[in-house]
Amino acid sequence: MVEYYLQIRFAHVLLVCCSGALFATRGLLAIAGISWANMSALRWLSYTIDTCLLTAALMLVTILHQYPFVQPWLTTKVLLLAVYIVLGAYALRRARTRPARIAAYVAALLVFLFIASVAWQHDSRGILALLVTSAPG
Numbered sequence: 001m002v003e004y005y006l007q008i009r010f011a012h013v014l015l016v017c018c019s020g021a022l023f024a025t026r027g028l029l030a031i032a033g034i035s036w037a038n039m040s041a042l043r044w045l046s047y048t049i050d051t052c053l054l055t056a057a058l059m060l061v062t063i064l065h066q067y068p069f070v071q072p073w074l075t076t077k078v079l080l081l082a083v084y085i086v087l088g089a090y091a092l093r094r095a096r097t098r099p100a101r102i103a104a105y106v107a108a109l110l111v112f113l114f115i116a117s118v119a120w121q122h123d124s125r126g127i128l129a130l131l132v133t134s135a136p137g
Contacts, residue, residue, distance in 0.1 A: 076124035
């Protein structure tokens with residue numbers, strides 16, 4: 001499976017982008033009050049993308065022998081993923097008011113971007129690691 005590392009990593013990154021773009025689109029539709037934000041076809045597309053994303057992630061874990069709860073940056077990603085899922089559920093379905101939906105949507109997008117920065121940096125501080133290391137002083 002090691003010989004497929006680059007293809008699997010590419011698929012993982014592409015699926016992250018697709019998952020984030022679909023959530024961002026559905027969230028905007030939900031905030032706008034457009035009912036098809038939660039239609040079954042879009043939900044199933046989201047489930048399909050996320051299942052493929054998880055499969056690619058598990059394959060990468062197997063290839064690289066880097067495991068959550070052993071590697072701090074992977075632990076951060078997994079824990080923040082749970083936060084992102086909860087915020088996303090509130091943004092798309094659970095929030096009762098429009099301001100709560102907007103707050104959950106913005107928070108979910110920020111968590112999503114932070115997870116991506118953790119993955120990019122392989123550092124549990126994510127983008128904050130760059131800010132700390134480049135600070136004058």
